[in-house]
Amino acid sequence: MNDEQQPEDLIRYDVLTQEALRDVIRKVLEEVSTSGLPGEHHFFITFRTDHPSVRLSARMRERYPEEMTIVVQHSFWDLKVTERYFEIDLSFDDILERLRVPFSSLKGFFDPHVKFGVQFDAEYLEAANGDVEIAKETSSDEVENLPQVAKKHDVVKSKDKKTSKKKQDEEQSDTDGAEIVSLDQFRKKQ
Numbered sequence: 001m002n003d004e005q006q007p008e009d010l011i012r013y014d015v016l017t018q019e020a021l022r023d024v025i026r027k028v029l030e031e032v033s034t035s036g037l038p039g040e041h042h043f044f045i046t047f048r049t050d051h052p053s054v055r056l057s058a059r060m061r062e063r064y065p066e067e068m069t070i071v072v073q074h075s076f077w078d079l080k081v082t083e084r085y086f087e088i089d090l091s092f093d094d095i096l097e098r099l100r101v102p103f104s105s106l107k108g109f110f111d112p113h114v115k116f117g118v119q120f121d122a123e124y125l126e127a128a129n130g131d132v133e134i135a136k137e138t139s140s141d142e143v144e145n146l147p148q149v150a151k152k153h154d155v156v157k158s159k160d161k162k163t164s165k166k167k168q169d170e171e172q173s174d175t176d177g178a179e180i181v182s183l184d185q186f187r188k189k190q
Contacts, residue, residue: 032079043072044112047068077089087099087100
């Protein structure tokens, strides 16, 4: 075998790793849904809004057609977690919106309190297992009443009267110096 040739990964460690990391996030959100956020933990969750099983209002989908980042911190309600997706109520411009986010649509997750983060491979999103079935579970009338999403790379925060500009600046500095784990770190470069 030539030193420049990489062996073909027939086991697909990249896919297995992504599935395991998505399961970690699912378990964390399940715990938060039953016990609330512990201590100073809070999450920045980025997901593809153009994923076929993401559910949001027409207003939000129009405003944020590709992806958005939500912050789960002070003001969120009715967090429900299943094996394939989570649902959450957040306030956007004083309008309560219900989001349904399949785990297969996730692009990133970050907890600034402990500087834990992961980024997901965008190619994996295309091979989501069975999540189109989630889309079939929701009627078009329900979709119109579901929440919207943020522009690419925007951070959408749930409205909280206690959150000041200073607090937002502190949260941004929490992300400075943090290491985001990328799946590329698990693969050999070709």
